Each structure stands twice: as structure tokens, then as C-alpha cells.
Amino acid sequence: MEKLQESLLRAWLLVAAPRARDERGDVPGWVLITVMTATIVGGIWAFLRPELMGMLRSAINSVSG
DSSP states (O other): OHHHHHHHHHHHHHHHSOOOOOTTOOHHHHHHHHHHHHHHHHHHHHHHHHHHHHHHHHHHHHHHO
């Protein structure tokens, strides 16, 4: 009977014990997010470049002038 209780306890500990997490995370997901973000920023930059450069020049001139 003691052997059975010991086996059940070990089985319970294997099931209930917290498992070590994989610290690598979701690498393909992060790569996808990074690529999508870079694409969006590149698209916005290509479309709004003249306006953004004008805003930057205006801000620099107001600080240095």
C-alpha cells in the first residue's frame, strides 16, 4: 500500500509541479511583428517624407534659431 501511495504522489507531483518555461519565447511571432512594423514605418515614411522632413526642419530651426 505504501508503494502505491508513493507512486501516486510522484505521479501527482509530475502533473501538478510547475514546469520550467521555455525562455526563448515566440521567436517567429516577434520576427513577424518586427517585419510588419518595419514595413508600415517604411510605407508611412515613403508617403509622408516631405511633410515629416518639413516638420523636422521647422522644429530644429525653432530650437536653434
